[in-house]
Amino acid sequence: MRGILFRILAMLAAACGLLVGTGGVTFPTIPEDRIPVTELELTETSYAAVRKPPGDGPFPAVVFLHGGLGQSSMEDLRTNSLRQPTQARFLAWGYVTVTATRRAIRHDPQDRGVVEDTRAVVRAVRDLPSVDSQSICLYGGSGGGTLALEVASVSGDLAAIVAGEPATIIYMGMFSKHHIVLGENGRPAGDRRWEVMNADPGKLYTDAIRNRTRDKLKGLSTPTLILHGDVHAIKKFNLGLFVPEMEALGKPVTVNMYVGEPHGFYWGRGRDPRKARQANEDAHEFLQRHVRVQPQPVAASWTAPVEVQPMRQANPN
Numbered sequence: 001m002r003g004i005l006f007r008i009l010a011m012l013a014a015a016c017g018l019l020v021g022t023g024g025v026t027f028p029t030i031p032e033d034r035i036p037v038t039e040l041e042l043t044e045t046s047y048a049a050v051r052k053p054p055g056d057g058p059f060p061a062v063v064f065l066h067g068g069l070g071q072s073s074m075e076d077l078r079t080n081s082l083r084q085p086t087q088a089r090f091l092a093w094g095y096v097t098v099t100a101t102r103r104a105i106r107h108d109p110q111d112r113g114v115v116e117d118t119r120a121v122v123r124a125v126r127d128l129p130s131v132d133s134q135s136i137c138l139y140g141g142s143g144g145g146t147l148a149l150e151v152a153s154v155s156g157d158l159a160a161i162v163a164g165e166p167a168t169i170i171y172m173g174m175f176s177k178h179h180i181v182l183g184e185n186g187r188p189a190g191d192r193r194w195e196v197m198n199a200d201p202g203k204l205y206t207d208a209i210r211n212r213t214r215d216k217l218k219g220l221s222t223p224t225l226i227l228h229g230d231v232h233a234i235k236k237f238n239l240g241l242f243v244p245e246m247e248a249l250g251k252p253v254t255v256n257m258y259v260g261e262p263h264g265f266y267w268g269r270g271r272d273p274r275k276a277r278q279a280n281e282d283a284h285e286f287l288q289r290h291v292r293v294q295p296q297p298v299a300a301s302w303t304a305p306v307e308v309q310p311m312r313q314a315n316p317n
């Protein structure tokens with residue numbers, strides 16, 4: 001009943017011209033009574049919220065990897081699978097959406113357990129009867145973006161990955177447990193990531209870091225799209241160091257720039273929701289070129305438009 005009421009209210013709002021605050025930018029929601037959220041629980045640190053387009057498939061699947069160093073609750077994953085513009089759009093476009101989490105690494109950003117947690121989710125998604133096994137993609141932002149790169153560097157069976165302003169200071173090893181601030185109880189109470197990001201990337205890019213980065217990148221053969229704004233300090237590392245290394249090694253990387261967009265825009269809101277929507281559409285077009293099975297769009301009658309509220313401040317993750 002709530003789903004029906006929600007769709008009616010959303011359609012009335014659109015009909016009355018209420019969705020004008022962001023130039024008419026909306027995202028298509030599909031209530032749970034039409035497409036439910038399935039909980040995929042593997043371990044205490046590896047689980048996801050899954051939504052599938054109507055029908056038996058097979059469909060391509062996108063595993064979404066949130067930012068930050070923490071672990072999300074299943075409740076938060078469910079909420080994002082329903083209400084985050086990026087996931088909502090990809091579901092409406094006809095992908096199985098998998099909103100995943102992994103163990104917290106606040107104690108050590110170099111903890112490789114997050115890679116294994118994510119690979120476990122990918123294996124489980126591959127076994128879903130509705131998913132084409134050769135059409136599984138990763139879409140991560142910030143810490144999730146660098147995690148997508150990490151997983152692709154040790155897995156040759158992903159169709160493609162999308163990384164929104166990846167936190168490559170983790171991938172390259174510049175941000176480590178030595179930057180973690182411990183409280184009186186000996187537990188992580190914060191970190192000094194900005195000590196790294198405010199530094200000169202060239203000075204941090206020592207021979208040891210360069211060799212480590214190149215050695216890891218040798219394993220990456222997955223087509224990669226990087227979505228980037230020109231605001232966040234991570235651009236100095238990504239565009240000045242990391243992408244040039246990928247290009248020098250002949251890695252299949254594409255970079256799309258969105259001027260004026262702050263960290264986090266790739267989750268579909270952005271300072272300018274039109275640019276954030278364009279980033280989603282660019283990612284969709286990119287993935288379509290690399291998946292074996294094409295997505296099957298959900299009928300428009302199943303969806304209801306919801307206005308996109310622009311970001312008021314940058315996402316800190």
